[in-house]
Amino acid sequence: AAWNLRPADLDRLGLRASVEDLATMLCSQLGIPCEMDLDALSNPLPAETALTLYRVAQEALTNIGKHAQPSRVSVTAHIQDDRMRLTIEDDGRGFDGRADPGPGHLGLAGMRERLALVGGELTVESATMKGTTVYADVPLAH
Structure with a gap:
């Protein structure tokens, strides 16, 4: 349910500063650049697209913090x-992108579904011991 709540930071600071804050917080917790x-x-x-990108960033960074053990994040x-x-x-450690990630990775399915709702798509590239890259693509407003 927290997934659907609008973070106050997003309205107050905007998407860019909010995502910067998420990344800065994670990297300082992990002590990495x-x-x-x-x-x-x-x-x-x-608004819905901005919220979706924020949530994808939050989920991806949370996954990095829990699983990746990286020496840097971009x-x-x-x-x-x-x-x-x-x-x-x-x-960081990455995972076998071809394997079924199992129940611990519901986050990826959730990100994919959320992005689809705003016309976006999620691409994840990962390989064991080679790190992970998450791409979230969304259409721009016209």
Whole structure:
């Protein structure tokens, strides 16, 4: 149910600062460097799309904190062909992207479903010991 609550930070700070805060918090907890390039998130997005990107970032960063044991994390956003792409990457343990991740990874299915509701899509690339990259693509507002 918390999934559906709108974070106060998102309304107060906007998407870019909110995602920066999530990443900064995780990286300081893990004591690792965090590369960020989130200028593109300053572009206006429909409220539901912004919330979805925020939740995807939150879920991906939570997964990194729980499972990845990375030495660095990168969170970037850029615009291409009227689409916004949020990329969250770590160099941690990764997982076999071909295997069924099992019940512990319901987060990926949830992210995929949420993105589909706003016309977006989720791509996850991971390999054991090679880290994980999560791409969330959404259409820009017109």
